[in-house]
Amino acid sequence: MFPASVTAESDVRAPSTGRAWLAFPVAILLLVGGLVLSLAVGARFIPFDQVVLSLFGTGDQNVINIVGELRVTRTVNAVICGVALGAAGVLMQALTRNPIADPGMLGVNAGASFGVVAGLSVFGAIGATETIWFALAGAAAASAVIFWFSGTRFAAGSPVRLILAGVAFSAVLAGLSQSIVLTDERVLDAFRFWRVGSLTARSVDEALPLIVFVVVGALIALLLGPALNAMALGDDSAISLGVRPGAVRGLTLLSVTLLCGTATAIAGPISFVGLVIPHLLRRIVGPDLRLVLPLSLFAAPTMLLVADTVGRVIGGGFIGDGGEVQVGVVTAFIGGPLLIAYVIGRRRERLS
């Protein structure tokens, strides 16, 4: 499957490959650190030994309650959503050949929301399992539109036009959702709870079955790595290297849909994870997707876990009482400035 010439090329960058193998243990260590942080830190700090004890059902009953019910939920959700959003971000940036693509900004999450609203309005109140199907359908439609647009000559090679199209597309979808929500009180009532969107919205029992979607999506993503590497050279070169661009696009679309649809169904719209992680990883290990994709599966959940923990710790301090800063807000505050820094640091010609 993997073309020899590209292998030869990536072998030239010996230093980055050397760093890459170091990157894996570091990423795994960081993820473990993130998991520990997420379980131990919060409104109340719990020593690590007690955390471990409580996970096995022994120790202080209060600790079991806090860790077992609240923190395990958000930790599990953060890992699922992180894996999904990180891999989806890498795939989107690779396939659209756009360094600033992000599923959240391009409207995939808005598509999932619209799917849920449409489902609610047609079928009335629906359960958690039905919600996921509507979210997936909406995400599929939205990512199909975005990929189609990125492939036309109107957006090809123009990051900014694709982003603007995504912004407008999200706006249209949000407008359509709003017009349904605001005219149908039944839908408003159900949608209100769905779109609050934080890592505590779904219990572990509800979220665990959805892991299947994420695993399938992530596996497809990992298998696509070499083919997408070849596609980075352009469709013609990819074809001559034995890759079928149509099939790769279709599979990428499927994978992004599974990943983003599930993440949105679990946690609501979370932006910027899919933008920041691929950038960070490319800077460390270079553009080879065979390294970036698997690393994103560790790095993105770490970012989400840390963001969630930060939101928990600084929450309550600003307004209200005992509140927390939702993880999506924290990621926006991390990702927004990074995007600005990237844009400002770039020469104009490279973006337009």
Next chain:
Amino acid sequence: MTARSSVLPMDDLVLRGPSWSLRIGRRAALACGILLAALVLLLAAALMIGDYVVTPGALIETLLGNPPDRLTGFFVLGRRLPRALVAIVVGASLAVAGAVFQMLTRNPLASPDVIGVSSGTSVGAVVVLLVLGGSFDQAAVGAVIGALVVAGVIMLLTARSGLHGVQLILTGVALSAIAMAVVDYVLSQVFVASATTAQTWLVGSLQGRGWPDLVPAVIALAAIVPLLVWIAPDARMLALGDSVSTALGVRTVRARWTLLVAATLLVAVAVATAGPISFVALLAPHIARRVAGTASFLAAALVGALLLLASDLLALYAFPAPIPVGVVTITVGGVFFLLLLWREGARRG
């Protein structure tokens, strides 16, 4: 002088004073006339239709000061007229602000909502309303401050690359995302009832807008519009590029800052009155350029007023229940924006 006038279309009327001259383009004048007529017609329609239908005769009598019955007077003068006037004022303000931003940045896709100024107003208003516990009037002040802060940050960040260029837009998109994250956070921290009120405001709605909302907006406009009229000739020169306009005697830095402040204030006034209504600022200048054949603030203002008034009528009567006008403009405007991108891309190839 002969050489110059031969460049102009034959029928253009040129008024000359001791130190000024004003060219009135035939097509632009015609277009503005037609737009004005359309606006008056639409205004009449807005006053007549609804659950309580007013006949044309009764409408004229009411407007002349002697309504045929109390109910007609109440609906026309107390409800529909102020709401329609608010729509006109807000639409026109947004449109002119959009025209200024597009001209300043020389980018047809720039508009206060795309580059984040509108999100800044949302943050300001929501913080004042929900965190500081202020009234809706104080929220307007917060909106103005929010708009100025975002505009200032964008200016600072993109000062080196000049205001034009995609950096401005992408910076705005990122700032907008941050601002909306703040809004979401604040909304999630307060009681449901106040969050719902704020949510409706955030979509942009003319529901229940009346004379008390109109008066402060008109007062603010009375201060901003003369400023714009004064700077408009410089603005037209500015469009030729910095070096050319400097050579023609325009103080480019002063002109640019004046325009930026004026446009930001216009957005703030509009948002403080009706909430952040999306895409009117983006759309109106484009349509106006199409219709009038030239970039004219007056034509843009008329188109903006028409757009918002028409959208409000749609929002009121085209759905089973009235919806906020912002929902209509965001949907219609978003589609238009995509078409615009498409055409822009097609031109560049």
